[in-house]
Amino acid sequence: MDELVIDAAGMHYTPLNKQIRAAVAAGVKRIRLDNVLGQRFIANGVRGDVAIEIHGVPGGDLGMFMSGPRLEVYGNAEHAPGNTMDEGEIVVHGSAGDAVGHSMRGGRIFVQGPIGYRGGIHMKQYEEKRPVLVIGEYARAFLGEYMAGGTVLVLALHGGPAIAERGLGSGIHGGEIVLRGGIDPQYLGVGAKEIPLSDDDWARVLSLIREFARHFGIDPAPLEKREEYTRIVPASARPFANKYAWE
Amino acid sequence: MCGIIGVIDRGRQTMDGTAIRRALSMMNERGSGEGAGYVAYGCYPEFKDYFAIHVFFDNIHETKPRVDELLHQWGRVVHDEEIPTSDLPRLRKVHTPWRYFFKPDTRLMPRSTTPAEEIVTELVMRINTSIEGALVFSSGRNLGVFKAAGWPEEVADFYRIEEYQGHCWLAHNRYPTNTPGWWGGAHPFNLLDWSVVHNGEITSYGTNRRYIESFGYKCTMFTDTEVVAYLVDLLVRRHDLPEELAVTALAPPFWDEIDKMEGDRQRLYHALRLTYGSAMMNGPFAIVVADQDTMVAFTDRSKLRPLVGAEHGDRLYVSSEEAAIRAMDPDITNVFMPRAGEPIIGRVVA
Numbered sequence: 278m279d280e281l282v283i284d285a286a287g288m289h290y291t292p293l294n295k296q297i298r299a300a301v302a303a304g305v306k307r308i309r310l311d312n313v314l315g316q317r318f319i320a321n322g323v324r325g326d327v328a329i330e331i332h333g334v335p336g337g338d339l340g341m342f343m344s345g346p347r348l349e350v351y352g353n354a355e356h357a358p359g360n361t362m363d364e365g366e367i368v369v370h371g372s373a374g375d376a377v378g379h380s381m382r383g384g385r386i387f388v389q390g391p392i393g394y395r396g397g398i399h400m401k402q403y404e405e406k407r408p409v410l411v412i413g414e415y416a417r418a419f420l421g422e423y424m425a426g427g428t429v430l431v432l433a434l435h436g437g438p439a440i441a442e443r444g445l446g447s448g449i450h451g452g453e454i455v456l457r458g459g460i461d462p463q464y465l466g467v468g469a470k471e472i473p474l475s476d477d478d479w480a481r482v483l484s485l486i487r488e489f490a491r492h493f494g495i496d497p498a499p500l501e502k503r504e505e506y507t508r509i510v511p512a513s514a515r516p517f518a519n520k521y522a523w524e
Numbered sequence: 525m526c527g528i529i530g531v532i533d534r535g536r537q538t539m540d541g542t543a544i545r546r547a548l549s550m551m552n553e554r555g556s557g558e559g560a561g562y563v564a565y566g567c568y569p570e571f572k573d574y575f576a577i578h579v580f581f582d583n584i585h586e587t588k589p590r591v592d593e594l595l596h597q598w599g600r601v602v603h604d605e606e607i608p609t610s611d612l613p614r615l616r617k618v619h620t621p622w623r624y625f626f627k628p629d630t631r632l633m634p635r636s637t638t639p640a641e642e643i644v645t646e647l648v649m650r651i652n653t654s655i656e657g658a659l660v661f662s663s664g665r666n667l668g669v670f671k672a673a674g675w676p677e678e679v680a681d682f683y684r685i686e687e688y689q690g691h692c693w694l695a696h697n698r699y700p701t702n703t704p705g706w707w708g709g710a711h712p713f714n715l716l717d718w719s720v721v722h723n724g725e726i727t728s729y730g731t732n733r734r735y736i737e738s739f740g741y742k743c744t745m746f747t748d749t750e751v752v753a754y755l756v757d758l759l760v761r762r763h764d765l766p767e768e769l770a771v772t773a774l775a776p777p778f779w780d781e782i783d784k785m786e787g788d789r790q791r792l793y794h795a796l797r798l799t800y801g802s803a804m805m806n807g808p809f810a811i812v813v814a815d816q817d818t819m820v821a822f823t824d825r826s827k828l829r830p831l832v833g834a835e836h837g838d839r840l841y842v843s844s845e846e847a848a849i850r851a852m853d854p855d856i857t858n859v860f861m862p863r864a865g866e867p868i869i870g871r872v873v874a
Binding site: 395 | 830847
């Protein structure tokens, strides 16, 4: 079967997700959703190999818990796309709201524009599972809050700072945040520190830059200047050891 | 978790309640069917100089005469009637909503610079604290709050919200957390021209309540949002602060941010924090406040609740979700997200 097209105009998310699941179970590999507006939980928990094109503005928790599918959104995403997602990819041709990639444990998210507050909060990693969140423009405060793993990359394509608000990496105890254009140290959160990229780090970041450029059809060359990037990592594995534990 | 939405037409063009009903229903996931409400500014042009007093009566035979008597003692009622409602199978009419169009006798409050507002505020507080079975939930000029316990579309249909016209609307879909859902606990909360819708919780409620009650306001609705309406009335109407500074007083920058400011700006923020320390609101919230000419939306300073803005021509929209705004107006142009504690302000220019 070729592409399944669903007109989501006025549809509640429950029947919409039922149709998606039934199609995936029947072996459909490509789905297009038209006139999406505010439906939450699209592709929630879906497993398997399917590409879903979303036209419109999907509601919160897009692709939550999903494992495998590829979602491409032609519009803005609301809060928490990729919430606790396990595997797969979300590409947003627009902006996204607060808590993007909340508790993500695997897979990749690419957002062309800016994102809201607390992007990458509680992202984690385990063995081969390494979640990735790439933001084209900028992020708001508390990016990577309580981060425990994975990579957040902010490209500052809008020409301003990648982040200019408080609490960057507040409570980070694993993973990394890579910023193009540096960071004013006053915005570093508790337990976060800034270090330069190693050769290995740069190789990893470079492949993400190229992947981002491919998704959005832009030339990666102007973004490939290693000296423009800085890396935020945990200052210690237990940033709140003195706050919550007495030894 | 609650859903909020507001729109103001800066050219004072009116819209009926159809679009905001549709938009609010899109956020039903944010509510629990235990409270929803709307406010329309400009909905009573034929009585625009009168205070539109909306009251929930438990029983119109016993309690209404006491309210009638009090109003007649303090001014003149030019018209009063039951607010028209439709019978709906799923919305039980536990109160009878009534409206009075009232003009206070300002000679009775000779020392006040805003005697009409003082009298109405006094009457609202007096009725709500001393007349059991009567609750004033809307008391401004040329505006009306319409709220009940139910889902957004039920409450809208109950009040026939599509029949009202307003140049500014706020609406709210409630998910009660700390107190039970009831008609008076639904949003918007209103006092005089101020109406407030709110998503989140004011964890500083105790401090704020003690502070506001020291100025004569009385909290009667068992929910935190009520204090926001009174704080705005105090800061803007009685203390004459511009809306921007009032928002700064309620959701100020952190001290470390103030310490980094320069000269006069630092002195101003210092003074605001010191003067209005007890008005400062803590906790997660997104709030929209409106009066006749202005709509102001802001979040707590850590941005623990969502808020999106958008524009289309003269219309400024704010909501918890972008999709809700698009449900109201698919042709919005710039969609934006305000910073924590930074107000989005829309003012009518006509």
